[in-house]
Amino acid sequence: MNVEQVFPSVGVAIGLGCVSSLGVIVIAKIRRGLVRARSRALLAPYRGALITIASGEDEGGQAKVALGAAPPHIWSRLRPSVVAFLPKVRGVPAEELSALMRSHGEIDEARRMLTSRSAVGRARAAYLLGLVSDSDSVALVLPLLSDPAADVRMVAARALGTIGDPSAGSGILHALRTRRGQIGLPAWVAAEALLSMGVEIAPTLQIGLASDDPAVRSVCAVVAGHGTYISTAPQLRTLLATDSDRDVRAKAAVALGRVGGPDDAATLALHVGPSEKVVLRRTCATALGEVGHRESVEALTGLLGDCDRRLAELAADSLVRIGSEGIARLEEATTTEQGPRARAASGALELAALRGQLVVGSTGP
Amino acid sequence: MTEPVKTRILVADDDVDILDLVVFKLTQAGFETVAVTDGMAALAAIEADPPRLAILDIMMPGLSGLDVLRKVRANDAMSDLDVILLTARARDTDVDTGFATGASDYVIKPFSPRELLHRVNAVLARDDR
Numbered sequence: 001m002n003v004e005q006v007f008p009s010v011g012v013a014i015g016l017g018c019v020s021s022l023g024v025i026v027i028a029k030i031r032r033g034l035v036r037a038r039s040r041a042l043l044a045p046y047r048g049a050l051i052t053i054a055s056g057e058d059e060g061g062q063a064k065v066a067l068g069a070a071p072p073h074i075w076s077r078l079r080p081s082v083v084a085f086l087p088k089v090r091g092v093p094a095e096e097l098s099a100l101m102r103s104h105g106e107i108d109e110a111r112r113m114l115t116s117r118s119a120v121g122r123a124r125a126a127y128l129l130g131l132v133s134d135s136d137s138v139a140l141v142l143p144l145l146s147d148p149a150a151d152v153r154m155v156a157a158r159a160l161g162t163i164g165d166p167s168a169g170s171g172i173l174h175a176l177r178t179r180r181g182q183i184g185l186p187a188w189v190a191a192e193a194l195l196s197m198g199v200e201i202a203p204t205l206q207i208g209l210a211s212d213d214p215a216v217r218s219v220c221a222v223v224a225g226h227g228t229y230i231s232t233a234p235q236l237r238t239l240l241a242t243d244s245d246r247d248v249r250a251k252a253a254v255a256l257g258r259v260g261g262p263d264d265a266a267t268l269a270l271h272v273g274p275s276e277k278v279v280l281r282r283t284c285a286t287a288l289g290e291v292g293h294r295e296s297v298e299a300l301t302g303l304l305g306d307c308d309r310r311l312a313e314l315a316a317d318s319l320v321r322i323g324s325e326g327i328a329r330l331e332e333a334t335t336t337e338q339g340p341r342a343r344a345a346s347g348a349l350e351l352a353a354l355r356g357q358l359v360v361g362s363t364g365p
Numbered sequence: 366m367t368e369p370v371k372t373r374i375l376v377a378d379d380d381v382d383i384l385d386l387v388v389f390k391l392t393q394a395g396f397e398t399v400a401v402t403d404g405m406a407a408l409a410a411i412e413a414d415p416p417r418l419a420i421l422d423i424m425m426p427g428l429s430g431l432d433v434l435r436k437v438r439a440n441d442a443m444s445d446l447d448v449i450l451l452t453a454r455a456r457d458t459d460v461d462t463g464f465a466t467g468a469s470d471y472v473i474k475p476f477s478p479r480e481l482l483h484r485v486n487a488v489l490a491r492d493d494r
Binding site: 047051052054055056057081084085087088089090091092093094355356 | 380382383385386387389390393465474475476477478479480
């Protein structure tokens, strides 16, 4: 067979292959469309009841009874819709949807699946138990924080955060550590989970702030600041002044800006000096803007001419946030001085005007 | 006897679950609702026949809820429209941006439908005073 004969045969074969592939795709799409349409038709009578429960309007409980009595072949199709609603609502509707899941045996099944050989199965089970805020499952989900699969560990931490039981807090902090070649939980996942646990997490944070692991101290400082846990302020001051880890000191400074009182202006002002690392100086300048107070104004005004231009900008921005007293200092710098100090001050004032933080003709924000 | 005119509320959300839920809740509370699934349709509906209040998701295809809000506030004919942003964007800066753009209120998902209804009534009552 010569080349002229081979090429047309190959072309025909490729053409036939393309046509048959197209046919398979079209048939699959039609089949999927039919399945969806059938599923929609089957679920249509139940959709109203689901919306009634999710909107909190099922006062007589009829919708719950109707969905609770859905036969298994309907429930298997309805289940994804119920699961889809759960993260969208809170309060009574979320509780009612969770009760519905429980009545169909979904919670028991999820608990069983926590020990599944499949990582996807374990993750899905933990996710569902978090979604329905099943506080009775905390002890069962906790072991997944040391699961061999990193994704399962993350889902477990988030589920524990959603459940919101503070007794899981120390387990989450423990999971931050890298051990036996297993990478620790990402800091943001741990921080979000701890923040979801509310005020009762404070004692765990205090223990974590004294941990020998800088990753744990760092996360606890972030959570202390975001959650405004005032009881952690003494430890944050100590970390800012003495911690051996630069990141922990910076995180402590940010947190102190949020939870600290007027006295902390002096503490933060100690760390904006040129002997400190750039990151810490900048962080403390921002934190001074959060704390406010006269001592902050003095320290920040002194930074306007700093050779680190970013630090000068952050200081000027903090002066704007402090309000009328800080803005007066910036206006003074723009009128009585020239050079870097005046440039930093006028830049911050212009930005503040654009943000609507300044009222024309006044010195107040 | 003629029926009292119902207060009309536009609801825009690309999540059909949320859309159905909010529309149902508002209808049960006696409001008339207009439901759309994207920002362009929301803006068109507002321009065609301004409702008393609009509940906008922020992350929608085409125009975002914030874009719709900006256009509403920039148009003198519609600038009085009350707008509640109903969104999963929960950071402080997101809330700041929402109010700075001119939102009357800001509700974060997951949300309580009952609380949303209270907020709707509060925004409407604020205008009536």
